[in-house]
Amino acid sequence: DAGVTQSPTHLIKTRGQHVTLRCSPISGHKSVSWYQQVLGQGPQFIFQYYEKEERGRGNFPDRFSARQFPNYSSELNVNALLLGDSALYLCASSSTGGDEQFFGPGTRLTVL
């Protein structure tokens, strides 16, 4: 059974550009969360979606947005990239009402 998958694995962008990151949850999981992990720190919560509705949002600017599709996959969009957006972006999925989250391998974003 496949785990959480994310694409792309690595991405290099320049300041001011836009980026879209993708996540496919574990089959049967309806909840997807996005986290930003800066080197040397713990993951920071960005968004959580459940059944295509936004359930929670962390302290991130409006440049960050996300959505969840009918098949429960999700996209994270970041506009007007800044150098400080360079990080590992992690997606995690969980089953309906469950607390246990399973993380994907992450997308390493570098902003030059």
Next chain:
Amino acid sequence: GENVEQHPSTLSVQEGDSAVIKCTYSDSASNYFPWYKQELGKRPQLIIDIRSNVGEKKDQRIAVTLNKTAKHFSLHITETQPEDSAVYFCAASIGGYQKVTFGIGTKLQVIP
């Protein structure tokens, strides 16, 4: 919002010794406390979790304790092995809501 403090930030132990990592949380509504292990370049992986209706949970060499009154929880690893070397994160969340707040992480080094 929730704030999770974790210490120590680094921990070196001899193989076979025990390791203890401590965390405190601020939101008394938090009731789910997972611990994640993250090896270099890899995704966080859940190693053990505890809910607020339980004071202690054990899984082989790993145990977690929770003191709700003090808002304090700890990870105990006994008989440490070199493969236990990694960064460990504690986290807290309110069950049913997936905004998981992570600690800053503890880099554990087990010296053979």
